[in-house]
Amino acid sequence: MKKIGIITILNVNNYGAELQAFALHHKLKLMGFDNEIINYLYYKNPNYKSEAASQPLIKTSIKNRLKDLALKWLDKYSAFKYPEIAKIRKQRFDGFHEKHTAVSKTYHSYSELYNSTLGYDTYIVGSDQVWNPNNGTNIAPYFLTFAPKEANKVSYASSFGVGSIDGTYYDQYRKWINNLKHISTRESDGVNIIKDITGKDALHVVDPTLLLSKEDWQNIMIPYEHSEPYILFFIFKKNKYAEDLAYRIQKNTGYKIIRVCKNEMPLESDDKIINIRDYGPAEFLGLYNSASIVLTTSFHGSIFSLIFEKPFYTITPASKNNNSRQESLMNVVGLQERLLREGDEVNLNKLTDIDFEIVKSKLDKQINISVEFLKKSLN
Numbered sequence: 001m002k003k004i005g006i007i008t009i010l011n012v013n014n015y016g017a018e019l020q021a022f023a024l025h026h027k028l029k030l031m032g033f034d035n036e037i038i039n040y041l042y043y044k045n046p047n048y049k050s051e052a053a054s055q056p057l058i059k060t061s062i063k064n065r066l067k068d069l070a071l072k073w074l075d076k077y078s079a080f081k082y083p084e085i086a087k088i089r090k091q092r093f094d095g096f097h098e099k100h101t102a103v104s105k106t107y108h109s110y111s112e113l114y115n116s117t118l119g120y121d122t123y124i125v126g127s128d129q130v131w132n133p134n135n136g137t138n139i140a141p142y143f144l145t146f147a148p149k150e151a152n153k154v155s156y157a158s159s160f161g162v163g164s165i166d167g168t169y170y171d172q173y174r175k176w177i178n179n180l181k182h183i184s185t186r187e188s189d190g191v192n193i194i195k196d197i198t199g200k201d202a203l204h205v206v207d208p209t210l211l212l213s214k215e216d217w218q219n220i221m222i223p224y225e226h227s228e229p230y231i232l233f234f235i236f237k238k239n240k241y242a243e244d245l246a247y248r249i250q251k252n253t254g255y256k257i258i259r260v261c262k263n264e265m266p267l268e269s270d271d272k273i274i275n276i277r278d279y280g281p282a283e284f285l286g287l288y289n290s291a292s293i294v295l296t297t298s299f300h301g302s303i304f305s306l307i308f309e310k311p312f313y314t315i316t317p318a319s320k321n322n323n324s325r326q327e328s329l330m331n332v333v334g335l336q337e338r339l340l341r342e343g344d345e346v347n348l349n350k351l352t353d354i355d356f357e358i359v360k361s362k363l364d365k366q367i368n369i370s371v372e373f374l375k376k377s378l379n
Contacts, residue, residue, distance in 0.1 A: 002121040003122075004121070006038060006124045008126030008127060012044055024211070039105065049112075054137050089277065092278070113146050114141075126158070127186055157184060157185065165197065174197050177197060181377075184205040204328075205373055207299075209304070212307075218285075223289065224286040224287045231255050231256070231291070231295060232293070246295050248348060258274045259273065259275050260279065261277055285304075288310065289308055294312035296314055296315070302329060313338055314340065317341075317342055332363070
């Protein structure tokens with residue numbers, strides 16, 4: 001039987017990244033395709049080995065380098081300060097993939113990947129911001145330039161993570177994109193970028209997490225045991241606007257707040273606020289399944305709100321003009337009013353006014369288009 005190798009972002013201790021990687025692998029398995037994830041470590045993984053060949057397309061600014069260093073320091077500090085939490089969290093993330101995901105041997109560096117002989121018939125670059133020009137590494141592997149020339153090369157829902165590309169980099173991107181045989185991307189902006197750079201028509205497809213049904217996700221989740229309704233508060237770092245909104249919703253509903261966090265400073269825990277830092281992907285899904293309301297700053301936080309049919313708001317920073325992936329998703333499902341910018345006024349009387357039957361019908365059309373793309377690209 002022919003075998004498929006998928007390269008994407010994996011092993012970064014992030015719910016969205018791990019679950020999108022699993023989702024594409026699992027969907028292909030359900031479709032009858034033998035496949036595994038090529039475990040090429042992302043540059044943010046502490047075990048990744050940077051080399052001269054892996055230098056980024058755009059020289060990383062001092063600000064971004066300091067930011068990366070600060071995040072790595074925060075990871076180490078958190079693991080040092082809360083060793084038991086860090087240990088349990090890692091065990092749960094690792095255990096999730098050991099149980100549910102077929103993964104290749106580990107490739108720790110650019111040269112290790114390019115010097116290996118890989119025996120796949122088809123190579124897929126998966127979702128997430130693998131094509132973002134601001135990534136602090138050489139993104140050539142995510143255009144499958146390491147794969148044999150004669151292999152079938154497919155991009156599924158690959159994202160630039162930005163609304164436009166500086167013309168200075170068009171020549172390089174054109175060479176990379178032209179290496180692919182079948183091209184799809186996760187945002188409408190991505191379709192436009194590919195057209196501008198190459199003249200080719202890419203297909204707008206859904207994030208891999210949407211390829212699986214609510215029932216598919218429920219089959220692998222670990223249920224959250226609870227006795228009271230709660231607001232799931234899923235944000236990456238402190239955000240006063242989001243926190244104030246969470247408190248307003250709590251005051252209106254009387255619900256507890258459960259905050260899923262990692263290293264960032266949490267809200268103060270009390271009998272109405274619970275901070276969770278040690279959950280893995282399966283436990284995270286259980287939290288979503290049982291939540292009454294979701295408040296998030298995460299793209300995949302928005303997606304799982306749609307999958308599990310939870311009233312939600314997604315908050316984007318006032319300082320960030322480009323929110324293409326969030327905007328693209330909300331345009332597809334017709335829920336533009338659920339995407340808030342910091343400072344926006346919110347009418348909480350309309351908090352639960354989402355017709356998920358309409359949302360589902362709109363998503364189903366896009367999901368069917370996406371599945372057909374995979375079928376045609378792989379057969």
